[in-house]
Amino acid sequence: MKPRPRPSRPRPASRDRALALPGRVRAHSQNATLNDVAARCGVSYQTISRVVNGSPLVAEKTRARVLKAIADLNYRPNLAARRLATRRSSLIGMIGSHMTYYGPAQVMVSIEETAKRQGYNLIFSGVENPGETELLAAIDDLCEQQVDGLVIGVRFEDWIAAVRKHCGGVPFVTVGNRIDDDIPGVVVDEFHGVRLATRHLLELGHQNIACISGPPDWPAAKARYRAWHTTIKKAGRQPGPYVQGNWSTQSGYDATTQLLSSGPPAFTAIVASNDHMALGALRALHANKVRVPHQISIVGYDDVPESRFFEPPLTTVHHDFVAEGERCVKTLLRMINREAVDTTLQVLSPELVVRESTAKVKRRPKST
Amino acid sequence: MKPRPRPSRPRPASRDRALALPGRVRAHSQNATLNDVAARCGVSYQTISRVVNGSPLVAEKTRARVLKAIADLNYRPNLAARRLATRRSSLIGMIGSHMTYYGPAQVMVSIEETAKRQGYNLIFSGVENPGETELLAAIDDLCEQQVDGLVIGVRFEDWIAAVRKHCGGVPFVTVGNRIDDDIPGVVVDEFHGVRLATRHLLELGHQNIACISGPPDWPAAKARYRAWHTTIKKAGRQPGPYVQGNWSTQSGYDATTQLLSSGPPAFTAIVASNDHMALGALRALHANKVRVPHQISIVGYDDVPESRFFEPPLTTVHHDFVAEGERCVKTLLRMINREAVDTTLQVLSPELVVRESTAKVKRRPKST
DNA sequence: AGTGTTTTTGTGAACGCTCACATTTTTTAC
DNA sequence: GTAAAAAATGTGAGCGTTCACAAAAACACT
Numbered sequence: 001m002k003p004r005p006r007p008s009r010p011r012p013a014s015r016d017r018a019l020a021l022p023g024r025v026r027a028h029s030q031n032a033t034l035n036d037v038a039a040r041c042g043v044s045y046q047t048i049s050r051v052v053n054g055s056p057l058v059a060e061k062t063r064a065r066v067l068k069a070i071a072d073l074n075y076r077p078n079l080a081a082r083r084l085a086t087r088r089s090s091l092i093g094m095i096g097s098h099m100t101y102y103g104p105a106q107v108m109v110s111i112e113e114t115a116k117r118q119g120y121n122l123i124f125s126g127v128e129n130p131g132e133t134e135l136l137a138a139i140d141d142l143c144e145q146q147v148d149g150l151v152i153g154v155r156f157e158d159w160i161a162a163v164r165k166h167c168g169g170v171p172f173v174t175v176g177n178r179i180d181d182d183i184p185g186v187v188v189d190e191f192h193g194v195r196l197a198t199r200h201l202l203e204l205g206h207q208n209i210a211c212i213s214g215p216p217d218w219p220a221a222k223a224r225y226r227a228w229h230t231t232i233k234k235a236g237r238q239p240g241p242y243v244q245g246n247w248s249t250q251s252g253y254d255a256t257t258q259l260l261s262s263g264p265p266a267f268t269a270i271v272a273s274n275d276h277m278a279l280g281a282l283r284a285l286h287a288n289k290v291r292v293p294h295q296i297s298i299v300g301y302d303d304v305p306e307s308r309f310f311e312p313p314l315t316t317v318h319h320d321f322v323a324e325g326e327r328c329v330k331t332l333l334r335m336i337n338r339e340a341v342d343t344t345l346q347v348l349s350p351e352l353v354v355r356e357s358t359a360k361v362k363r364r365p366k367s368t
Numbered sequence: 369m370k371p372r373p374r375p376s377r378p379r380p381a382s383r384d385r386a387l388a389l390p391g392r393v394r395a396h397s398q399n400a401t402l403n404d405v406a407a408r409c410g411v412s413y414q415t416i417s418r419v420v421n422g423s424p425l426v427a428e429k430t431r432a433r434v435l436k437a438i439a440d441l442n443y444r445p446n447l448a449a450r451r452l453a454t455r456r457s458s459l460i461g462m463i464g465s466h467m468t469y470y471g472p473a474q475v476m477v478s479i480e481e482t483a484k485r486q487g488y489n490l491i492f493s494g495v496e497n498p499g500e501t502e503l504l505a506a507i508d509d510l511c512e513q514q515v516d517g518l519v520i521g522v523r524f525e526d527w528i529a530a531v532r533k534h535c536g537g538v539p540f541v542t543v544g545n546r547i548d549d550d551i552p553g554v555v556v557d558e559f560h561g562v563r564l565a566t567r568h569l570l571e572l573g574h575q576n577i578a579c580i581s582g583p584p585d586w587p588a589a590k591a592r593y594r595a596w597h598t599t600i601k602k603a604g605r606q607p608g609p610y611v612q613g614n615w616s617t618q619s620g621y622d623a624t625t626q627l628l629s630s631g632p633p634a635f636t637a638i639v640a641s642n643d644h645m646a647l648g649a650l651r652a653l654h655a656n657k658v659r660v661p662h663q664i665s666i667v668g669y670d671d672v673p674e675s676r677f678f679e680p681p682l683t684t685v686h687h688d689f690v691a692e693g694e695r696c697v698k699t700l701l702r703m704i705n706r707e708a709v710d711t712t713l714q715v716l717s718p719e720l721v722v723r724e725s726t727a728k729v730k731r732r733p734k735s736t
Numbered sequence: 737a738g739t740g741t742t743t744t745t746g747t748g749a750a751c752g753c754t755c756a757c758a759t760t761t762t763t764t765a766c
Numbered sequence: 767g768t769a770a771a772a773a774a775t776g777t778g779a780g781c782g783t784t785c786a787c788a789a790a791a792a793c794a795c796t
Contacts (some may be wrong), residue, residue, distance in 0.1 A: 002629065014595045031536060049754065059762095059774060075535065079512045080451035081752035089448065091491075105473045112494050121513060123459075123491045126480050145489060168399060220777045246781045249677045276674060283677040291707045300754055306644060309651040311679035401782055412746045417784070452751045512795035577763060 032073040041069045052077055054060035076221040083146055092120050092141035095135065096153035101247065101276075103321050104153065107175060110328055111151060111323025113227060118333055123147065130154040131160065138167040151175055151334040157220050174337045175328045177219050182343040184335065186328040190301075193317040193350035194227035194271065197299040198354055200315070201269045202235050206297060210240040210267040212255040212277050214247050221247075224273045224301060240267040245277045252280025260288050268361050269295055273282050275300035275307045277318055280312055282357070293359035303353055313355035323348055400441040409437040420445055429500055445732065460700060461510035462489050463503065464521035465495050469615065469644075469671045475543055478693025479519060484700055491515065497528050498522040498532065500632055504581055509536040517700040519543055523587050538704035543696045545587050550711040551690040552703065554696040558669075559590055561718035562595035565667040567638055568683070570603050574637040575728040579606040580623040582615050582641040587686060592641045592669060608635040614644045616638060620648025628656050636664055636729050642666035643675045643684055650678055650725070654699075661727035681723035691716055 026107075034052075035044040043062060050058045050169035051066045058066075083089045092115050099105045104140030112122040116331065123145060125138045135156055141168070142150060150172035156163050157179050163172075174185030209227045214221030214229050225242075232239045243258050245251035252272060285292055292312060294296055300307060300316035307314040327346055334341045397701035402413040402420075411430060418426045419434045426434075437443075451457045460483050465473045480490040484566030490512055493506045510518060511534070518540035524531050525547050542553030543555055569577050579596045593610075600607045603651075609625050619642060627633065640646035645666030653660055660666055660680060668675060668684035675682040695714055702709045 035752080036493060045753085046755095046777080047775060049773090053754090057774060062774080074533075076508065076512050076536070078452070078514060078752050080448045081781090082455065083448035084446070084452055084783085085752080085754040087781075099467075099477045100470065100473045101466060105468045107496055112747075113490060113496075121491055121493070121509070123489055125479060125484070125489070128476055128481075140444065141489070146446060146448050147398050149628070165442075168444070216620045249674045253677060279674055279677050283679065283681075306674070308649055309617045309621060309647050311654060313651075328415065362405050400758085402780080413783085413784095414747080415745060418745090421784090425744065441769075445754080446782050449751090451783040454783080455751075 017169045018342055025241075030303075031078070032075040037069050037073055037075050038065065040073060064320075071365060080192045084175060089146040090153065091123055091145060091147045091149050092149045092329070093145065093147035093206070094122055094124050094151040094153060095127055095142070096124065096151075097130055098247075103176075103274075103302055103319065105264045106321035107153065107325040110322040111329050114326045114329040116190070117220050118329070120329075120333070124317050127154055130156075132159045132254075135159065136162055136166050139163065143168060143170055149173070151328055151332060152177070154262075155217065157181075157219070159359075168366075171332065175324055175330050175333045178223065178345060180213045180345075184331050184341055184343050184345070185272065186320075186331065186346045186348065188319050188324055188348045188350050190223040190319075190350070191227040191230075193301060193319065193352075194224045195231045196275075196350070196352040197271055197296045197301065197315075198228050199235075199316050200233040200354065201271065201297060201299065202232070202237070204269075204297065204358060206267075206269040207237060207361070208240040208267040209237075209269045209271060210259055211282060212245050212259075212272045213242065214243065214245060214273040214277075218247075221273055228271045236280055240289070242332050245273070246296045247276060247284075247330060249280040252277030253284045254280070256281040256284035259290075260284065260290070265290075265296065270296065270298045270360070272300050275304045275310075275314060277313055278357075279310055280318070282312075282314075294362060297358040299358055299362075308355060310357070312357050315355045316353050316357040318351045318353050319349055320350070373466075390406070399446070400443040402443075405437050405441055405443050407436065409433045418613060419647075430463070440444065456490050457516050459491055459513060459515045460519065460697070461513065461515035461516045462492050462493055462519040462521060463491060463506045463510070464492065464519075465498055466615075467494060471544075471642075471670055471687065474689035475693040477728045478690040479543075479697050482694045482697040484698070488516070488697075488701070495522055498524075500527045504528065504530055505532050506593075507531065511536060511538055517541070517704045519696055519700060520545070523585065523666070525587070539700060541696050541700045541703070543692055546591065548713075552699050552711050554692050554699065555715045555717065556687050556689075556692055556716045556718050558591040558687075558717060559595040559598075561669060561687065561720075561726055562639065562641075563599045564718070564720040565683075565685050566596050566599040567603075568722065568726065569598070569637045569639065569665060569667065570605075572637075572665065573727060574635075575605060575729070576608040576635040577626055577637045577639060578633075578635040579610045580613050580620055580627075580638060580640045581610065582613060582644050582645075584612065586615075589641055596639045607636075607667040613648075615642055615644060617644045617648040617651075620645025621652045622648070624649040624652035628652065628658070633658075633664065637726070638664060639668045640666060640668050641690065643670045643672045643678075643682060646675075646682055646684070646725075647678055649681075650680075654679075661725050662730065665726040665729075667726055677721060678725070680697070680725050682722045683726040684721050686719045686720070686721050688716055 034048045037048045038045040051063050059285055094111055096104055096108055099108055115122050125142055125207055127134050127138050150170055152172055153175045160181055163221040173185055176187055178187050216222055229239050239261055241257035246253045270281055272281055278298055281298055290296055300314045303316045303318035307316050373522055379671045402416045405416045406413040416434055419431050459709055462479055464476055482491050493500050493510055495506050496620035514607050518538055520540055520642055521543045528549050542551055544555055546555050581593040584590055597607050613623045638649055640649055646666055649666055658664055671684045671686035701707055
């Protein structure tokens with residue numbers, strides 16, 4: 001809770017007040033208030049408040065008059081005042097990162113839309129490299145804004161206790177994070193998604209399957225990596241080589257280059273943890289004159305709209321970000337309204353989308 | 369200004385108050401207030417307020433004591449109350465659309481970051497199909513939130529007057545919109561960007577250059593289209609065929625298919641209004657066995673991070689979205705603080721990035 | 737010790753709204 | 767035509783903060 005920076009300029013409020021005559025002179029073009037409207041149509045402020053809030057206990061005639069006055073004066077309720085009085089803000093906060101990526105952006109938009117439809121506004125706070133301090137600061141910040149609830153879209157499994165404390169009484173949900181601690185949330189079952197992808201490759205006869213994973217401190221990356229590993233093991237095979245990327249196309253390119261660097265590849269397929277890295281891989285393969293899918297198959301994850309236009313069109317896993325966002329707002333709203341919610345994670349199922357970047361193995365794999 | 373939906377559940381506040389004893393019983397786990405902190409360390413609320421706001425007029429000893437109490441009680445200032453008292457919200461509103469696209473998302477993130485650095489929070493409102501009513505509703509909504517300023521990232525040139533009215537006294541800037549009406553704003557000079565791209569093609573000897581534009585109701589799309597047209601005219605040539613897309617990869621694909629449908633193409637190059645459509649074009653060309661850049665050159669626009677990994681790497685125009693967002697927040701903040709601002713548009717310059725999707729014309733063009 | 741400063745702390749009112757309840761007006765019923 | 771019931775409107779207080787100013791305490795200096 002750092003001291004708020006004092007505005008350097010003289011605040012207009014104080015200047016106005018200094019000039020104010022005893023008779024309650026309204027500052028220049030200041031917005032109209034309930035009282036102004038009331039004065040204008042000769043009723044009490046409470047009546048105005050009633051019509052603004054759609055209360056039925058107002059005579060139709062009065063309501064009409066008030067509505068007119070409201071329009072004339074261009075009255076707009078001051079939500080800050082309302083908040084203070086009601087102790088509800090109709091604001092939900094979201095903490096997220098990497099909004100320039102397709103998935104996160106999609107989730108954010110979906111959250112905003114759903115919230116708006118329910119009469120809530122979204123206040124967003126980006127936390128680029130999600131360390132504990134940064135995250136807690138964002139939570140504090142949002143809580144000071146009096147948000148009614150919080151959507152946390154970044155990893156925090158190691159700091160659950162601190163997060164709980166900083167949220168105070170404010171309910172929160174997770175999105176895209178598998179936090180096993182009875183914190184409500186929504187995830188798409190990424191493990192399952194990658195399992196689907198890996199199995200698909202296995203069924204195609206691939207014996208040696210490589211993996212390009214995301215940064216290991218992302219839960220999503222970890223789940224996807226584990227799914228690759230586990231599925232192959234379960235099938236009684238050995239996992240192929242594995243390189244870490246950071247979600248970016250560039251990193252996919254680099255990872256693949258590295259995979260290719262040690263002579264002719266033993267693997268015949270790659271599982272990439274997202275479509276962008278898959279694109280980088282495609283490109284690196286092409287640069288090395290390796291043909292996809294003839295020599296090497298590749299699957300991505302996310303099903304970004306572009307992926308069907310890759311060269312070749314990418315086999316990938318479709319992940320419904322919109323549903324994810326929607327569901328998590330719905331849950332949050334129930335918590336805010338103190339309705340019963342199932343505190344267990346809601347898990348959505350991704351789907352495999354087979355396109356042209358995967359094919360049956362042709363040549364005999366070297367190893368195994 | 370629609371009536372606010374009444375929360376269906378009984379408000380906790382009212383229940384608490386009903387139970388409250390005369391002696392001012394604080395509701396259960398309600399947040400601590402200035403008064404609570406004051407009571408705890410035996411000073412007046414004003415003193416607490418002073419330390420919270422970092423005022424220098426408080427004795428070091430007292431400050432330490434207060435700070436301790438604040439930490440103990442987990443006190444957090446109530447921004448709603450502060451807002452009411454100061455008439456400033458430290459909130460800036462942003463109205464935008466298509467946040468799942470690279471450009472808009474990038475701008476949004478940049479705005480949020482810059483705002484946060486200056487002590488402001490961002491409250492975002494998405495307006496997907498930007499009609500007048502929808503836009504004005506979003507403005508009203510944000511103004512009710514008492515935002516100190518507004519960034520409008522959607523087109524509104526036809527409704528300037530209405531927008532002005534609805535904003536009331538709230539300052540606003542445009543981003544990515546060329547509004548010629550002394551409304552401050554920031555744009556990247558898209559016209560120039562596409563001019564660069566088109567000239568590049570011209571210099572490569574292309575005589576017949578096609579265009580895939582964005583949806584014409586986007587100012588950005590219009591500017592880019594005009595630039596293609598004008599530049600070619602200025603060079604004394606005739607503009608080639610032209611098809612509209614909608615920014616999506618799919619639409620780029622479709623547009624190109626259409627371009628190709630009337631027999632062997634007369635054009636030898638395509639100017640696509642964004643990278644995604646260029647990708648679609650690339651793919652359509654490939655599907656039709658047209659080689660890029662050997663038979664047809666293509667340039668995109670935006671320089672999304674993936675574009676250098678397209679097949680072939682895309683020649684495009686780099687557009688600095690981050691700078692755009694930053695500049696516009698800076699301007700807005702100056703307006704909020706009533707400092708002098710240059711009301712004319714700030715224009716940033718994009719740059720051409722030449723990669724491998726463009727080359728000299730080989731064969732004699734059929735026409736002209 | 738007494739005065740004048742300077743530093744530190746406290747007081748009252750206001751911000752614009754909603755709540756709970758009180759009061760007035762209108763309608764209904766006998 | 768009156769009493770009771772229902773509908774419509776009004777009143778006072780409080781939400782948690784800041785502002786302007788007032789008061790008190792601490793410190794200097796004669």
